[in-house]
Amino acid sequence: MASEAVRSPSRFRPENRVLRAFFQNPLALLGALLIVALVVVAVTAPWVAPHDPLELDLLAPYLPPGSEGHLLGTDNFGRDILSRLIYGSRISLFIGVIVVGIASVVGALLGLVAGYLGGWVDTLIMRAVEIFYAFPFLILVIAVIALFGPSIFNVMWVLGVVSWPVYARLVRAQVLTLRETEYVEAARASGGGAGRIMLRHILPNALTPLLVTATFGIPEAILASAALGFLGLGVQPPTPEWGVMVSEGKDFIRIAPTLIMWPGLAIMLVVVSFNFVGDGLRDALDPRQVER
Amino acid sequence: MLTFIVRRLITMIPVLFGITFITFMLVTFAPGDAISLMLGSETVNVENVERLRTELGLDNPWYIQYRDYMFNLVQGDLGTSIVSQQPVTRQIVERFPNTLLLTVGAMIVALLIALPVGVIAAARRNRPADYGTMFFSVVGVAMPNFWLGLLLIIVFGLQLDWLPIRGMGSLEEGLWDFVSHLILPALTLGTALAAILTRLTRNAMLDVLAEDYVRTARAKGLTSFNILFKHALRNAVMPVVTTAGLQFGALLGGAVITETVFSWPGLGLLSINAIRQRDLPLMQGSVLAFALCFMIATLLVDLLYAVINPRIRYG
Numbered sequence: 001m002a003s004e005a006v007r008s009p010s011r012f013r014p015e016n017r018v019l020r021a022f023f024q025n026p027l028a029l030l031g032a033l034l035i036v037a038l039v040v041v042a043v044t045a046p047w048v049a050p051h052d053p054l055e056l057d058l059l060a061p062y063l064p065p066g067s068e069g070h071l072l073g074t075d076n077f078g079r080d081i082l083s084r085l086i087y088g089s090r091i092s093l094f095i096g097v098i099v100v101g102i103a104s105v106v107g108a109l110l111g112l113v114a115g116y117l118g119g120w121v122d123t124l125i126m127r128a129v130e131i132f133y134a135f136p137f138l139i140l141v142i143a144v145i146a147l148f149g150p151s152i153f154n155v156m157w158v159l160g161v162v163s164w165p166v167y168a169r170l171v172r173a174q175v176l177t178l179r180e181t182e183y184v185e186a187a188r189a190s191g192g193g194a195g196r197i198m199l200r201h202i203l204p205n206a207l208t209p210l211l212v213t214a215t216f217g218i219p220e221a222i223l224a225s226a227a228l229g230f231l232g233l234g235v236q237p238p239t240p241e242w243g244v245m246v247s248e249g250k251d252f253i254r255i256a257p258t259l260i261m262w263p264g265l266a267i268m269l270v271v272v273s274f275n276f277v278g279d280g281l282r283d284a285l286d287p288r289q290v291e292r
Numbered sequence: 293m294l295t296f297i298v299r300r301l302i303t304m305i306p307v308l309f310g311i312t313f314i315t316f317m318l319v320t321f322a323p324g325d326a327i328s329l330m331l332g333s334e335t336v337n338v339e340n341v342e343r344l345r346t347e348l349g350l351d352n353p354w355y356i357q358y359r360d361y362m363f364n365l366v367q368g369d370l371g372t373s374i375v376s377q378q379p380v381t382r383q384i385v386e387r388f389p390n391t392l393l394l395t396v397g398a399m400i401v402a403l404l405i406a407l408p409v410g411v412i413a414a415a416r417r418n419r420p421a422d423y424g425t426m427f428f429s430v431v432g433v434a435m436p437n438f439w440l441g442l443l444l445i446i447v448f449g450l451q452l453d454w455l456p457i458r459g460m461g462s463l464e465e466g467l468w469d470f471v472s473h474l475i476l477p478a479l480t481l482g483t484a485l486a487a488i489l490t491r492l493t494r495n496a497m498l499d500v501l502a503e504d505y506v507r508t509a510r511a512k513g514l515t516s517f518n519i520l521f522k523h524a525l526r527n528a529v530m531p532v533v534t535t536a537g538l539q540f541g542a543l544l545g546g547a548v549i550t551e552t553v554f555s556w557p558g559l560g561l562l563s564i565n566a567i568r569q570r571d572l573p574l575m576q577g578s579v580l581a582f583a584l585c586f587m588i589a590t591l592l593v594d595l596l597y598a599v600i601n602p603r604i605r606y607g
Contacts, residue, residue: 131310134590136545139563139582143318143575146567223436227549230438231564246439257446264439271434 021284028280034273042089051080053087053240062256075245075259076252084240085266091241092222092270095156099221100214102160107167108210112198114168115175126172129165137162138224142233150233152241155225163217170213174206208285215278219271226267242267296598300591307587315580316361319572320354370580371573373566380577383562388581390460391558394550395543397478399536402485406532410493411520414501425490432487437546441480441553448476458555481550485539489532496528503527537593541586559585 022028041048050069057078065073072081114125132140141162148154178184179202187201228234229243237244242263249259345351349360364370370380413425449457461473500506501524509519548560555561563578565571 127306127310130307131314134307134311134587135314135579135583136541136586138545138548139579140314142548142563142567143315143579146575147318219434226436227438230436231549231552233567243436243438246436246442250442253442253446254450257450260439260442264436264443267436267439268431268434272430275430275434 018284022280025280025283027276028284031273031276031280034269035277038089038270038273039093041086042093045086045090049080049083049086051083053079053084054238055079062252062259065258072262073256073258075249076256081245081259081262084245085242085262088240088242088245088263088266089270091152091235091239092225092267095152095159095225096218096222096274098156099159099163099225100217102157103163103217104167104210104214106161107164107169108171108203108206110164111168111171112175112203112206115172116179116194116198116202122172125168129168132162132165138227141224141228142231145228145233150228150236152235152239155228155234159221159224163221166213166217167210170209171203171206174209175202178202178205212278212282212285215274215281219274219278222267222270222274293598297595300594304587304591311583311587312362312365312580313358315576315583316358318579319576320350320357365580370577373574374571375566375569375574380574383574384559384577384581387557387559387562388585390556391544391547391551391560391585393474394477394481394547394556394558395540397474398480398482398485398543398546398550399540401478401482402489403532403536405482405486406489406493407525407529410490410532411497411525413490413494414497415516415520417498422494425494429487429491429494432483432490435483437480437484438549438553440483441476441550444476444480445553460557477550477554477556480553481543481546484546485536485543488539489536492535493528493532496531497524500524500528534597537589537596540589540593544582544586544589 022032050071057074059078060070060074061076061078063070063074063078065071067073070080070082072085075081075084110125114122141158144158144162145154148158175198184197184201187197192201225234226241226243226246229241230247232247235241235244237248245263246260249256249263252259349357352360368381370384372378373380373383376383409425409428413422416422445457448455455476456473457476459473461469461471463470497520506519506524509523514523547558548564550556551558551560552564559578559581563575563582566574566578
């Protein structure tokens with residue numbers, strides 16, 4: 001491509017300005033560091049967790065935080081809470097990423113097709129979007145999961161499939177403006193097929209807002225899967241998913257209120273981190289919208 | 293205005309069909325046989341299954357079933373609950389006001405927090421009060437509401453013993469009984485929205501406070517309370533109300549969880565129990581009821597905007 005040959009000196013490339021704006025935002029930086037730390041913990045869980053998350057010790061239940069060998073104490077079965085939290089980070093991150101992956105790919109493709117082709121295809125897809133929007137998100141998810149049975153696999157695909165309309169609407173709006181630009185017209189004039197124009201010329205330019213929305217989509221998926229775990233419709237015990245941990249702890253709030261504290265704090269920390277990164281990305285990518 | 297309403301109602305028709313079709317499909321195209329789901333694993337015998345199949349019309353092709361489903365639906369018949377043997381419609385009608393009460397309560401809580409706190413944060417920009425507000429708005433959206441509910445139960449229910457933690461109060465027991473039961477659930481459900489609206493109020497107020505007429509008001513020597521709450525807030529409130537309306541659906545969805553935590557006898561608890569007991573007709577009916585509520589709420593919000601802002605009518 002010609003752009004390779006005439007590429008401007010690297011310090012003037014827009015990516016650098018975006019990156020610099022992002023890393024100059026202290027909250028975004030904090031969020032990014034927390035996420036990196038969390039990913040490291042999740043990946044190295046077997047080595048950093050002090051105990052097996054499923055190991056029972058019925059002689060030592062409800063140990064308070066700070067007990068010897070159990071930094072955050074133990075739960076009703078004497079399982080080490082810190083180890084369970086560490087293993088839980090794997091599940092939450094994994095679900096968040098997969099859900100957003102499914103939703104954004106499905107949504108982006110449908111939005112692309114709807115916006116570019118227009119006509120009845122557009123009407124059909126946008127009607128489907130409206131129908132999905134007509135359900136309160138969690139209600140639809142709960143109903144579908146109830147039928148297919150609760151499991152981590154079902155949680156991921158159901159959340160993914162139900163979340164696509166946001167991305168479809170977003171990409172379609174982008175396509176509608178990009179479709180009329182001169183470079184797309186040029187691509188069309190030089191004989192580019194619809195598929196090639198959509199994927200090679202339009203989609204890359206619609207990726208920026210998609211990235212921001214996807215960043216906010218991960219914490220939403222994590223919150224939703226935790227809620228499902230809490231309701232008993234998500235990941236099943238004894239798997240140390242954070243929502244499941246809160247659900248298991250809720251029967252013991254009179255004797256050991258700290259049991260529900262830690263997993264809730266963990267969820268909050270992850271969600272805040274991703275929201276900070278999302279805010280930072282949005283501001284960095286769109287210099288007009290300055291956060292006060 | 294009439295044209296706008298009619299046009300808006302017409303666009304609802306395909307959506308309405310879509311909603312009913314999805315709820316219909318939830319049962320008809322469910323994996324495994326809906327019947328064996330309903331009967332549970334222990335009592336599956338061929339005779340029972342066949343009897344129930346015929347009773348529910350599940351041996352017909354799906355389009356016949358859908359036609360029958362729609363036919364019954366327009367007459368307000370959503371079938372009979374497997375567990376309680378009562379009409380689904382009646383159970384939904386009984387529970388619906390409770391969910392409405394909870395969501396409206398949550399909306400009021402959210403506005404009662406967001407408007408004053410947002411205004412004060414804007415007036416005290418970049419001071420401790422402002423930072424505290426921003427902290428709340430960050431944490432408020434990140435808290436899982438089932439967790440917040442449990443924390444409130446621990447603190448205000450168990451430790452301080454100030455407020456009841458289960459079920460709904462009744463007006464016959466006095467106003468306080470009624471209100472006190474509502475406080476914790478409404479706070480649980482409304483906090484995330486309060487966080488969003490607080491941030492929005494603050495930012496809208498910052499825009500408005502930079503306007504000339506605010507300077508004029510100041511120059512006239514009005515008290516800052518008057519300026520903030522009478523002159524400025526009135527002009528900053530529109531985006532806040534808009535967002536509050538749009539978030540009504542999120543509140544309905546969150547009601548499922550809040551109702552479960554507090555055993556609040558609403559539509560959400562009804563549908564969760566239906567799911568746990570594998571009561572398919574009841575589950576199908578309550579999902580449909582949620583979607584219809586949501587659709588009507590969206591319609592009302594749209595109409596309200598058209599009343600407030602005439603430009604929308606000709607969009």
